[in-house]
Amino acid sequence: MDKQLILEDGTVLIGEGFGADVEISGEVVFNTGMTGYQEILSDPSYCGQMVMLTYPLIGNYGINRDDFESLNPAIAALIVREVEHEPSHYREQESLHDLLVAKNIPGIAGIDTRMLTRKIRAHGTVKGYICSLSVQVEDVVKMLQDSPLLTTQVSQVSVNTAYHVPGKGKRVALIDCGMKHGILQSLIERHCDVVVVPYDTTAQEIKRLGVDGVLVSNGPGNPEDVPETIQTVASLIGEVPLFGICLGHQLLALACGATTSKLRFGHRGSNHPVREIETGRIDITAQNHGYTVDLDSIEGTELMLTHEAVNDGTVEGLKHRYADAFSVQYHPEANPGPHDANDLFDRFIGMMHTAKTNVLV
Numbered sequence: 001m002d003k004q005l006i007l008e009d010g011t012v013l014i015g016e017g018f019g020a021d022v023e024i025s026g027e028v029v030f031n032t033g034m035t036g037y038q039e040i041l042s043d044p045s046y047c048g049q050m051v052m053l054t055y056p057l058i059g060n061y062g063i064n065r066d067d068f069e070s071l072n073p074a075i076a077a078l079i080v081r082e083v084e085h086e087p088s089h090y091r092e093q094e095s096l097h098d099l100l101v102a103k104n105i106p107g108i109a110g111i112d113t114r115m116l117t118r119k120i121r122a123h124g125t126v127k128g129y130i131c132s133l134s135v136q137v138e139d140v141v142k143m144l145q146d147s148p149l150l151t152t153q154v155s156q157v158s159v160n161t162a163y164h165v166p167g168k169g170k171r172v173a174l175i176d177c178g179m180k181h182g183i184l185q186s187l188i189e190r191h192c193d194v195v196v197v198p199y200d201t202t203a204q205e206i207k208r209l210g211v212d213g214v215l216v217s218n219g220p221g222n223p224e225d226v227p228e229t230i231q232t233v234a235s236l237i238g239e240v241p242l243f244g245i246c247l248g249h250q251l252l253a254l255a256c257g258a259t260t261s262k263l264r265f266g267h268r269g270s271n272h273p274v275r276e277i278e279t280g281r282i283d284i285t286a287q288n289h290g291y292t293v294d295l296d297s298i299e300g301t302e303l304m305l306t307h308e309a310v311n312d313g314t315v316e317g318l319k320h321r322y323a324d325a326f327s328v329q330y331h332p333e334a335n336p337g338p339h340d341a342n343d344l345f346d347r348f349i350g351m352m353h354t355a356k357t358n359v360l361v
């Protein structure tokens with residue numbers, strides 16, 4: 001069935017609907033990864049966003065049971081050039097269409113994704129609406145222009161109650177702001193004893209768990225929308241080793257007095273080069289973020305810049321000058337993407353082994 005994708009600037013793109021037959025609005029963002037659509041669409045950091053994939057053929061290797069970054073994808077919609085309805089892969093269990101129907105997520109194919117990506121690069125991310133052809137364009141454009149950005153996505157995708165994943169190694173509280181399973185998996189592979197806690201857990205509650213370290217996860221939306229987590233992180237600095245990933249990185253920065261702002265079109269893909277300032281080493285990294293820590297806001301805080309984006313010079317890594325705390329804007333767990341930065345988990349484990357901090361209440 002034909003569907004239309006209406007943008008807030010009045011652009012109308014006609015395509016073929018697939019997945020769930022529902023109308024939805026969301027911020028249109030693009031991801032340039034050439035593989036990994038299952039991991040991308042199930043990454044909770046995309047909660048409420050319409051994800052456009054720039055790779056032109058999507059769905060050809062289907063969906064399998066193992067590659068979900070969360071079992072309930074939170075994207076608003078998927079926008080592609082061409083969708084494959086008859087996948088072929090030895091691990092494939094269902095088609096992309098069937099998954100999106102089951103999860104009530106609409107898709108639209110036949111879209112000129114190259115043109116749309118160039119438009120977003122030039123003008124910034126736009127809001128969009130997917131609906132049937134009978135819907136009046138002017139009404140939708142006005143609705144999109146008047147609608148504010150979402151602010152409650154983290155509470156939608158965070159776990160409701162804490163749970164324990166036992167291990168024989170260091171005990172880590174993993175603050176779930178919408179974590180990708182790859183982060184939990186990376187800790188399990190290193191034998192950590194993990195307690196996954198909701199985003200609004202207090203520092204006191206975390207310290208009562210007797211943890212050796214705290215990892216603050218990735219997650220959707222504007223980091224300023226979760227003051228509870230910023231407060232928790234601020235209270236834990238210097239008390240226990242801290243590692244922040246993506247949203248967790250932004251929250252560490254805010255907790256230390258730095259500021260964040262929205263990028264024009266964000267970084268979303270599997271091949272973003274990042275430079276480590278101290279060594280000059282370049283890592284090719286997986287990224288998915290729309291906000292960034294403001295470089296000039298770091299001065300005057302207790303943080304120092306450790307990594308920068310090669311493409312646009314934005315902040316990619318920070319460390320605390322006096323406390324055991326560091327963070328990166330990119331995804332060391334990749335999924336999908338290169339494993340260049342995987343050693344950051346080992347650095348966190350090492351930090352917990354040598355930490356001078358004491359968490360006992």
Ligand SMILES: NC(=O)CC[C@H](N)C(=O)O
Nearest residue numbers: 218219221246247290291
């Ligand atoms: N992947 C993430 O954690 C994204 C962080 C934040 N929501 C951003 O868009 O910048």
